[in-house]
Amino acid sequence: MLLKRAEQILEKYGWDVVVLRPTQKLQCNCWKEIYREPDSGCSICYGLGWIPHLSKWKARFMPMDDSSFGSPGVYSVWYLPRDARVVTGDIIIDVEWEHGYAKDITDRYRIDASYNYKYAYNERIYIKTVCSRLKIDDYQEVNILAAIRARLPI
Ligand SMILES: [Zn+2]
Secondary structure (H helix, E strand, O other): OHHHHHHHHHHHHOEEEEEEEOOOOOEOOOOEOOOOEOOOOOOOOOOOOEOOEEEEEEEEEEEOOOHHHOOOOOEEEEEEEOOOOOOOOOEEEEEEEEOOEEEEEEEEEEEEEEEEEEOHHHOEEEEEEEEEEOOOOHHHHHHHHHHHHHHOOO
């Protein structure tokens, strides 16, 4: 019952976001040690030099009243479905979709903490994450967008 309600709320008020797990330790084979750079046209890492782990989930955004921290607009809460596999350090990427095509990246949030909201019988209902706004350098962002387009088609 509660699970169904949580799913309905996500369906109604949520939208598709991409979760990127930064896996910089998984260096791509295209990395050229001599130049210390990846192949910019690589079809495996999309020029990142490491293999991105991407997944797409319906999520709901809640701005956080963080004025008491003296930094308005920094912290926020994202609700994700219970089966979303997210960990601290993952990056939620807010994407502008156009007919299922990732047109642009509009925002990025780093997951600082995540909680499983559970109910009776220990049933997981949804995942609540507390995030802080993140800046990704433009070069990497172009590559991440290319990876999303290639790896997460609708
Ligand atoms: Zn590569």
